Amino acid sequence: MLSREIMFLYHKNTAENSWYSFSLAEQMGNIGSEIYRTMTWKDRDEEQFWRASERALELFELTLLDLRWSRAQKNEIVRVREVFADALTGGQEYDSTLESLDEYLTQFAYVARRKL
Numbered sequence: 001m002l003s004r005e006i007m008f009l010y011h012k013n014t015a016e017n018s019w020y021s022f023s024l025a026e027q028m029g030n031i032g033s034e035i036y037r038t039m040t041w042k043d044r045d046e047e048q049f050w051r052a053s054e055r056a057l058e059l060f061e062l063t064l065l066d067l068r069w070s071r072a073q074k075n076e077i078v079r080v081r082e083v084f085a086d087a088l089t090g091g092q093e094y095d096s097t098l099e100s101l102d103e104y105l106t107q108f109a110y111v112a113r114r115k116l
Helices: 012-016 024-041 046-065 071-088 098-114
Strands: none
Touching: 024 046, 024 071, 024 098, 046 071, 071 098
């Protein structure tokens, strides 16, 4: 299912198995879970903070590789990833925060849960 060679450090099994069976809401909700973990570790453990950040970025990449999503959907995913990167580096470009991203992505998790 992967359309290009990418080394996935954290989600190799996910990439090969279940990720592409998830709805967009489920994928974005899972990304939100990693962003929540990033937020949780922010001022507590720098190593864990960056690991969670890497996992979130990896899930963004997996989502962008999903052939089901339209160009408009992928543009939204890219924008959210860009805002996440901005939040990681202090929010200088968009005044973004991990908290605001968590709030945004939690809505996808709610939608995904309602459909189960």
